[in-house]
Amino acid sequence: xxxxxxxxxxxxxxxxxxxxxxxxxxxxxxxxxxxxxxxxxxxxxxxxxxxxxxxxxxxxxxxxxxxxxxxxxxxxxxxxxxxxxxxxxxxxxxxxxxxxxxxxxxxxxxxxxxxxxxxxxxxxxxxxxxxxxxxxxxxxxxxxxxxxxxxxxxxxxxxxxxxxxxxxxxxxxxxxxxxxxxxxxxxxxxxxxxxxxxxxxxxxxxxxxxxxxxxxxxxxxxxxxxxxxxxxxxxxxxxxxxxxxxxxxxxxxxxxxxxxxxxxxxxxxxxxxxxxxxxxxxxxxxxxxxxxxxxxxxxxxxxxxxxxxxxxxxxxxxxxxxxxxxxxxxxxxxxxxxxxxxxxxxxxxxxxxxxxxxxxxxxxxxxxx
Amino acid sequence: xxxxxxxxxxxxxxxxxxxxxxxxxxxxxxxxxxxxxxxxxxxxxxxxxxxxxxxxxxxxxxxxxxxxxxxxxxxxxxxxxxxxxxxxxxxxxxxxxxxxxxxxxxxxxxxxxxxxxxxxxxxx
Numbered sequence: 001x002x003x004x005x006x007x008x009x010x011x012x013x014x015x016x017x018x019x020x021x022x023x024x025x026x027x028x029x030x031x032x033x034x035x036x037x038x039x040x041x042x043x044x045x046x047x048x049x050x051x052x053x054x055x056x057x058x059x060x061x062x063x064x065x066x067x068x069x070x071x072x073x074x075x076x077x078x079x080x081x082x083x084x085x086x087x088x089x090x091x092x093x094x095x096x097x098x099x100x101x102x103x104x105x106x107x108x109x110x111x112x113x114x115x116x117x118x119x120x121x122x123x124x125x126x127x128x129x130x131x132x133x134x135x136x137x138x139x140x141x142x143x144x145x146x147x148x149x150x151x152x153x154x155x156x157x158x159x160x161x162x163x164x165x166x167x168x169x170x171x172x173x174x175x176x177x178x179x180x181x182x183x184x185x186x187x188x189x190x191x192x193x194x195x196x197x198x199x200x201x202x203x204x205x206x207x208x209x210x211x212x213x214x215x216x217x218x219x220x221x222x223x224x225x226x227x228x229x230x231x232x233x234x235x236x237x238x239x240x241x242x243x244x245x246x247x248x249x250x251x252x253x254x255x256x257x258x259x260x261x262x263x264x265x266x267x268x269x270x271x272x273x274x275x276x277x278x279x280x281x282x283x284x285x286x287x288x289x290x291x292x293x294x295x296x297x298x299x300x301x302x303x304x305x306x307x308x309x310x311x312x313x314x315x316x317x318x319x320x321x322x323x324x325x326x327x328x329x330x331x332x333x334x335x336x337x338x339x340x341x342x343x344x345x346x347x348x349x350x351x352x353x354x355x356x357x358x359x360x361x362x363x364x365x366x367x368x369x
Numbered sequence: 370x371x372x373x374x375x376x377x378x379x380x381x382x383x384x385x386x387x388x389x390x391x392x393x394x395x396x397x398x399x400x401x402x403x404x405x406x407x408x409x410x411x412x413x414x415x416x417x418x419x420x421x422x423x424x425x426x427x428x429x430x431x432x433x434x435x436x437x438x439x440x441x442x443x444x445x446x447x448x449x450x451x452x453x454x455x456x457x458x459x460x461x462x463x464x465x466x467x468x469x470x471x472x473x474x475x476x477x478x479x480x481x482x483x484x485x486x487x488x489x490x491x492x493x
Contacts, residue, residue: 036427037402223401223428293405293452295425318404318427325405347407347423 007053008144008201012208016219023222024117026054031221039224040320043150043190044361048220048228049211050147056120057143057198058113060127062135065109072130073103074247074266076257080105085170085187087255090115090123095246095271099123100237102187104172112172112183114145114196116237130267144204149194149228151364152216157195160210164195169365178206189225191232191363231319231326233286233359239298240284240314240328248275249330251284251358283336286358287313287327289344289351295325296353301345302331310335310342322360331355373436373476374485380460381436381479384467390436391464392424392455395489400426403455408444409466415439417475422465424455437475439468 004027007013013020018029029051032039042048060069066077075088084105090098099119104112115123120139127137148157157164163175163184172185183198199207211217226236235241241250246268253261253276260266264273287296295318302311316327335342338357343350371383378396382389397403405425415421415435422433422444444466448454455463470476480488 031401035401040427227427293449294407295405295430297430318425320402320427 005054007051008204009051009053009208012205013051013219016212018219018221021222024054026117028054029219029221031223032219034218036221036223036227037320039218039220040227042218043192043220043224043228044321045151047148047150047152047156047214047216047218048190048224049208049217050149050220050225051144051208052147052196052225053144053204054117055145056113056115056117056123057140057145058115058124059110059138059140060113060131060135061110061138062132063109064132065111065135066105068131068135069103069111070260071266072127073101074256074260074269074272075103076259077103077105077111079257079259082107083171083173085172085185089241089247089252089255090126091247091266091268091272092243093267094243095268095275096243097237097241097245097247097250098126098243100235100241102185104183104185106174118238140198142201143198144201144207145196145198146204146207146211147188147190147194147196148211148217149188149190149192149220150216151193153192153194154366156214156216159214166369167195168369169193169367178210180206182207186366189234190228191234191361191365192228193364193366226315227317227319227326230315230317230328231322231361232363233328233357235284235328236315245284245330246272246275246280248272249280249282249284279333282311282330282332284314284328284330284358285336285338286356286360287316287329287331287342287344287353288356288360289325289353290341291352293325294346294351296327296344296346296351300327300329302329302353303343303345303350304335305341305343307343307350313344319360326360328358371476373479373481374488375434375436375479376488377434378489379433379436381476383476387442387467387469388437388439389464389467390433392433392459393485394459397456397459397463400424400428400431400455402427403452406448406452406455406465408446408448409441411441411443413441415441415468433465435468436479437468437473438471440471441466441468443467
């Protein structure tokens, strides 16, 4: 693993008993001694801590930045208030998705972006090429990002950071903790209430130790992060979203606000608006076996009763909270109604399965107090 | 009662006229929490090294191979209901299947416990 980037907290995670594996060109903690299932269940019941510093944290500044960014993402940004976060996608001319990301508006000339670790270089190249020269982009590569997720996250973190108490889902605040500047965002990727904290690498260990000392917390690796996001229907870039899937095929219409659905004005708007009106050829859905407990893994082929290929699983596994196999994938539009009976090709056998809502476990965000 | 081990981390225990097969403690530890086991059909025959069962953990699916050539005479139905037995008691209640051996001399190719322990030390 010599060519991999290291997290600033690598030795801290080693002390916590982490097992590491390569992900997004980083040597990442995959699991801790509690194990994937235990870490998953702990996050749903109490508070999980995640080091997601492989994600790309960017600051973009400049005159007319909001209008310029709207050309690259289908979310409505101009209506957002300072401290508001929106989820969106960097779209391409073909309607495909270069990456999905979180955008935080700080003021009229400043936005914070969090993009996927594996995509960050391509994202920066794309944005530098597409944004006017007057826009400054800063890659915060000396910052760690620690997620605190779970139903106990609000009470636990409020003991350390009083601002956490009243921060609702998709809002962020720049504040300080123990004299260190931090960005505290109420968001995450587990389907639970929780936060992401951005802090300088040099101060990250102090934060990690303070979070570890909270009674409710345990460290959680990427293994459980994956089952947590999959159970709550959240897409993983590279699996469920690619340059060959559009936001409409991916069932992300909810992330394109009304004005953008009507007016377009972003890369790929032609095809995306046409798909909003006429439907997309295929759609992202949940898929579960109708009997048996065989997990349907990534790249499992989905067929109809005649044996013709009609889709593919893009993310699949086992949901510890759902207590059964969970998967999402793409099927032809005419096969995408929940309840549609299909077959999954597993080890040479056609297993009966059915289309379902991809949200296997209800999301529990705190949207108001 | 002889127990032998494979480099694929199965154990095989000789009974009077058959053998019981499962995966080792080390194997279940590497797999993580087991959530599903696909067992072989009774009366099927398997060559040494053939894929006969699948164990699925929270992480991935892994093949289980026949340690020796023979016929499957029983599979552990308890694992359909309680796959976690593979983690809790891998070398007893978490067994996978029993088989009749076609050629017991194939057992000589397998590892004894000391060799297997040395083998996993190398893997670590």
